[in-house]
Amino acid sequence: MPELPEVETVRRGLAPYVEGARIEAVTLNRKDLRFPFPRGLAKELTGATIESVGRRAKYLLFRLSSGKTLLSHLGMTGSYRFEALTFKEPSRYYEPRPEEKHDHLVLELSHPRHGKLRLIYNDARRFGFVDLFGDEAESPYLAGLGPEPLGNDFNAEEMAARCKGKKAPIKAALLDQRAVAGLGNIYVSEALHRAHIRPEVEARKLVLKNGAPSRRLGDLAQGVRTVLIEAVEAGGSTLRDFRAADGGPGYFQHRFAVYDREGEPCPTPLCKGTIKRIVQSGRSTFFCPVCQKK
DNA sequence: CCACTAACCTGTAGGC
DNA sequence: TGCCTACAGGTTAGTG
Numbered sequence: 001m002p003e004l005p006e007v008e009t010v011r012r013g014l015a016p017y018v019e020g021a022r023i024e025a026v027t028l029n030r031k032d033l034r035f036p037f038p039r040g041l042a043k044e045l046t047g048a049t050i051e052s053v054g055r056r057a058k059y060l061l062f063r064l065s066s067g068k069t070l071l072s073h074l075g076m077t078g079s080y081r082f083e084a085l086t087f088k089e090p091s092r093y094y095e096p097r098p099e100e101k102h103d104h105l106v107l108e109l110s111h112p113r114h115g116k117l118r119l120i121y122n123d124a125r126r127f128g129f130v131d132l133f134g135d136e137a138e139s140p141y142l143a144g145l146g147p148e149p150l151g152n153d154f155n156a157e158e159m160a161a162r163c164k165g166k167k168a169p170i171k172a173a174l175l176d177q178r179a180v181a182g183l184g185n186i187y188v189s190e191a192l193h194r195a196h197i198r199p200e201v202e203a204r205k206l207v208l209k210n211g212a213p214s215r216r217l218g219d220l221a222q223g224v225r226t227v228l229i230e231a232v233e234a235g236g237s238t239l240r241d242f243r244a245a246d247g248g249p250g251y252f253q254h255r256f257a258v259y260d261r262e263g264e265p266c267p268t269p270l271c272k273g274t275i276k277r278i279v280q281s282g283r284s285t286f287f288c289p290v291c292q293k294k
Numbered sequence: 295c296c297a298c299t300a301a302c303c304t305g306t307a308g309g310c
Numbered sequence: 311t312g313c314c315t316a317c318a319g320g321t322t323a324g325t326g
Binding site: 034076124127166168172183240281 | 296298299300302303304305306310
């Protein structure tokens, strides 16, 4: 489900309710997600206060008063939702409901303003996972991640360094979290369309002989940034089941230029192309064969 | 090191 | 309606 804009949307939805909340109780409804839960997870979390919720790439990072950080990846189908156990402002809360299928992790929280809340992690496919660490350097998941595409150290020169010598298609290079962190299958297709680059182009072809970025790579860096910014502003994309923590859908899917639009006209001004779908490394890629050049 | 495939797991949409 | 297949927003382990 979630790429950077969806994870950021979740983070923004969670922050007002979990920041400052104390974790009163933890329930694990099974022993693992994609990987086993960290040893002593419930014990480590219980009694701690969540000081802030951050994001790195597609990871949510809950900073705890104990000094530890809870890392959460949503995989393809992970989601968080709230239920209020006490109602300080009734209109804005969700009533407790029976447990749903695939509710794997439940945190009972007490928040100084919102009262008692239940934060529930649901994940049908269980490709998601959590980790707990004291220092970011200890986390194997954060090690080796490429730059944040919306941060200051993401630019065409940086991309050139990561693409240099790579024979892999640019589509695959952009999906590689070591090159740029946070893109997934949707936003890669969208960014390549914005930059008018065909997804099959070898990554190394976008780097000049002296290692400098080509103009097209500059366009691509810009395309990555703008599509992500616009998607975050729209609250992410809801294809099947993505929901922010407040239960609301995202709206960016209405603005896809190519993703899941096979057979539709290309939205590039004056372009008469028709969107095509191909499969690259086992996954769908969408592009316009007319305005996206080799 | 690089590139590619299969695997993990469940739900759903579409064809017949 | 039911059965079957293909596919889904991600990552990693294994292979050559």
